[in-house]
Amino acid sequence: MLAFTKQTDYGLMALHYLATHFENDSATNAKTIAQACALPSELLAKTMQLLAKKGLVESKNGPKGGYVLAKEPDSITIAEVVRAIEGPIAITSCQIAGADDCKQYRNCSIFHPMGQLQGRITELLEGMTIFDMAGMPAGEIK
Numbered sequence: 419m420l421a422f423t424k425q426t427d428y429g430l431m432a433l434h435y436l437a438t439h440f441e442n443d444s445a446t447n448a449k450t451i452a453q454a455c456a457l458p459s460e461l462l463a464k465t466m467q468l469l470a471k472k473g474l475v476e477s478k479n480g481p482k483g484g485y486v487l488a489k490e491p492d493s494i495t496i497a498e499v500v501r502a503i504e505g506p507i508a509i510t511s512c513q514i515a516g517a518d519d520c521k522q523y524r525n526c527s528i529f530h531p532m533g534q535l536q537g538r539i540t541e542l543l544e545g546m547t548i549f550d551m552a553g554m555p556a557g558e559i560k
Contacts, residue, residue, distance in 0.1 A: 420539075426503045429465045430551070431455045433499060436475065437491035437552040445484030465503065472502035492549035500543060507543065509536050 422430075432451045439446065439454075448466045452459035466485050470477045474494055475485045487494065500507055512520040512529060513536050523529060 420509060422500065423504060425461060425465050425468075426500055428455075428457050428462050429469055429499055429503050430496065430548075431457065432462060432466060432485075433469070433474065433487065433491075433494065433548045434551050436485060436487050437548045440486070445478035445482060445486050447484035450484070469499070469502055474498060474502055487548070490549070491552055492547050494548045495544050496546045496548075496551070497540060497543035499548075507536070507540050509539065 432448075432455065435451050435455055436446060448463040449459050451457070451466075452462045455462075466475060467477075469475045470485065470488075473488055476488045478484055478486060497507060506514050508514040510532050512523070512526075513533055520526065520529070
């Protein structure tokens with residue numbers, strides 16, 4: 419089964435929250451986001467630190483500190499978030515390493531079809547932004 423890790427789910431939920439609950443560039447702390455989204459605060463705090471390190475959110479210090487989006491929601495793709503948290507997008511390890519590192523490559527009948535599938539998944543993730551997600555009602559699939 420292809421699935422994002424919980425950390426990626428939480429990161430996407432947090433960015434969605436920031437995109438839909440911003441007020442005059444005021445920062446929102448991880449605890450507030452965790453409570454609003456019913457997420458474990460410790461893992462979310464680590465996730466937000468990682469997203470800040472990767473430049474998707476900015477961390478603001480001080481008593482009214484917290485996080486704000488580093489870019490406009492329509493310029494943060496889902497693919498960027500996935501890469502920031504999980505690393506390269508790949509449905510098989512050989513798609514990352516390439517044919518040279520794959521012991522089965524000579525006899526593999528699915529390397530190229532899997533590459534096409536990965537390309538389509540990546541294209542979909544690149545084509546959807548946090549802004550797109552923010553326009554979707556919670557709990558509904560478009």
